[in-house]
Amino acid sequence: MTRTIRRAPAGLLGTCAVAVAVIGLLAGCAGTPSGAAVVGSWGSTAAKQPNLTIENDGAFSGTDGCNRLTGRGSIDGDSITFGPIASTMMACTGVDEWLGKAVTGTAKGSTLVVYDLSGNQIGTLDKK
Template sequence: MARTIRRAPARFIGGAAVAAAALALLAGCAGTPSGAALVGTWGSTAAQQPNLTIQNDGAFSGTDGCNRLSGKGTVDGDTITFGPIASTMMACQGVDEWLAKASSGTAKGSTLVVYDINGNEIGKLDKSK
């Protein structure tokens, strides 16, 4: 007994091809991944200067100029909300330890603007090159 092979209508195949092309185009135009502007090192790595390195997953580490800082934050676009900040507790004279009080930060061009828990700007860090 002969088997009959059914073909999909031409308009179905054409529609599927258009949909596949549209998906490929959208994937290629997705742009910068969320948080990409935040990834990298901010601030000076010179002694007694604040700096912060932020990873793709929101993990961060750095120093307030005296104490080592680390933790994991939540990234939403160009803003990071810092999770609990683990810090060493060394006593350093003449160092402003403002970075340890960070609650969030927003990348604005080549500057990371840092805010405290009340939303007040407490400092800025320039992106390291």
């Protein structure tokens, strides 16, 4: 019995590798939650400025400009409902500690609008 081995043209192999890579990337994106609008880094890293990083699973961490903040919330569409916020308790002067009072946040374009328990807007953070 004689075997015949056929080889694909060299250019075709490169094309197939690219197609497989693209399909892999697209498959990875398929698992991104609908809350991707709130996921990411928000605010400023400048001294005494608030910032917040929100993960796909709702975990968040950051600072109110003085105290470290951390917790886990739930993401729904372009909004997050913050769970209990754990915070350090340092005494700070010249810092508005509004971020520690966050209850919900909604991504509106490149701005995260943050609300308190009464539904009042207490601040905004720009996407980094």
